[in-house]
Amino acid sequence: MTAFTLALLVVFFFSTANCSFSETAEFPEKLFQFAESLFREAEYYRAITEYKRFISYYPENQLAETAVYQIGNCYFQAEKWDEAIKSFEDFNEKHPESPLVKDTLQKMGEGYLKKGDKENSKKIFDLINEKYPKDEAGNKAKISLGTLYLEHHEWNKASEVFSRVEERSRYKTLADRLIQGSKEAERLPGKSPVLAGTLSALIPGAGQLYTGRRLDSLVAFLLNGVFILGAVESFNKNIYVAGGILSFFELGWYSGNIYNAISDAHKYNRDTRRRFIEELKINSNLSDNLSLKKGPIIFSYRIEF
Structure with a gap:
């Protein structure tokens, strides 16, 4: 074998190995980004499958934590509240120090609220206030907790919770609007x-x-x-x-x-309160301010190998 032929073989071997390594190294990111693209397209159940595949293949990858979170987020966006709550609970157990815990707790509270589980919703929002008393997560939880009281027509409790939002908070203006709305709700006309x-x-x-x-x-x-x-x-x-x-x-x-x-009078009062609360939410841009269902939270990473 000539020296020239040997040199060609060596070059071919290393170029092939380098190409193979590059493709292998890039695959985790490609798989994760594929799951993200499904998430953006609201293909939540397909996205869950791909996130789970990513976690199974690359449990030690730095994106695995985000993939676990996104599984819960998929369920949340799909309005599968029980599955979302369970998934976020699993995330919090596996990653208790993650900065995403604030968001998972908030969404757990919202999930319980959507289910009509007032007791557990309140527990979660109280936990957020306890863990993050000076953080915007705590102020955000106060808005959600106060809204919970609003929807159960507990106007005084709602006002008291809204009043605890800190002055420096970006939610302060919203809280003031909701306090005013709570006071107006007490004076709503009703039928005896x-x-x-x-x-x-x-x-x-x-x-x-x-x-x-x-x-x-x-x-x-x-x-x-x-x-x-x-x-x-x-x-x-x-x-x-x-x-x-x-x-x-x-x-x-x-x-x-x-x-x-008698039933018609009760129904009249319920409908009056319900319409008032819905109008208050719309006029206060409540959903946009809380922004939990405004759109998916997408994580984008670039990994260099």
Whole structure:
């Protein structure tokens, strides 16, 4: 073998090895970025599969921590609250010192809130305030906790929590708006269930008219009127069996008329509060300020080998 041929073989060997090493070294980043692209496209379940594949192949890679976080984030964006909470809990156990813990706790609290689990949501937001009392994460948690009280119509508690947002916080202006809204909520007009029931007891349908349900009021008035008139006429004509039957059915209609009037008053009050809270959230740009569902949190890294 000539020296020239030997030199060619050596060059070919090292160039092939270098190419192979380069492709191997770049693959983790490519796999992670593929998962990220699926996340950006809202292909959350496919993204979860790729993040899990990345963690399985490269558990010691510096991006593995982010991949674990992003699995929970995928569930959160897909509004799978139970899966998101469980995933974030796993993340916090594996990476308790990660700076992402603030975000996982916030999203856990929001997840419980979306599920209607007031107790656990409050525990999480209280934990954030305890762990990060001087951090924006704590101020953000105060906004979320106060909103929780708002949605349960606990206006004074909501105001008290909002008032604890620090002056220097970027959430202070939002907190002030929500405090004002909480005070206005206490003065919302409402309908008295007792008065509604009493009115319908005196004049069938009057309670429904009081709560703004005009058609229901007319139906209740006519229906009860027909049965009462029929029963009276039957008794006047000594048709006691027919009068008894009509009276029996009228008792049911009459009781239902009172019950419906009371229910309509409660429904009126619930709807009034719900609309007010929704308008308050919109006017305060609450979702944009908290920005948990505004868009995905994307992590981009460049790894040099």
